[in-house]
Amino acid sequence: MSNLRLVVAGLAALIFMSIGCSNKESNSVHEVKENPSEAIVKQTPEEVEMRGIFKRGFEIHELDTNGKVYYVSDPEQLLMKDSNKIGQDGYYKLFETCVVGVIGSEGGYGPTGKYENEITVSKICV
The missing domain is CATH 1.20.5 (Single alpha-helices involved in coiled-coils or other helix-helix interfaces)
Structure with missing residues (x-):
């Protein structure tokens, strides 16, 4: 007890x-x-227009603009749709393009973290 x-x-x-x-x-x-x-002021990221060579391959999804390489985040698959219009139907892509998007802060982007810069694509330029 x-x-x-x-x-x-x-x-x-x-x-x-x-x-x-x-x-x-x-x-x-x-x-x-x-x-x-x-008070912390939230800033809306500014969109930029960039022209360069888009390249997609195994663990590669990049935009090369005059020697500066950006990892491409394309949530709406706009570049894939654009590449199909010009006859690049396969997985590997290489073509010149113009995109509008937001530049991310510097850091390790991509599957292996090798990219220091990133652009999130919101639309394709004309």
Whole structure:
């Protein structure tokens, strides 16, 4: 019987401690004061127009614009549709194009992370 009392007392103490800790944590969150002058301003990324050679191959999806190479993110598959119009129906592609899109921040893009630059295509230029 005394073992049962110890177990119940231990569980009760554990429950009270966890409730007390969770209340203290939530109170500390309410103590944070907002400073309107330090508000983060969201900036809409600016679209750019780029002309270059698009190349697609095994782990390659790039746009070469005068020596600067960008990993191409094409969520709407616009370049694939454009390549089919000019008769490039296979997986491997190589053609000159003009795209409009948003440049990403520098980082390791692509399947192997080898690209420092990225462009997310939103439309094809004329």
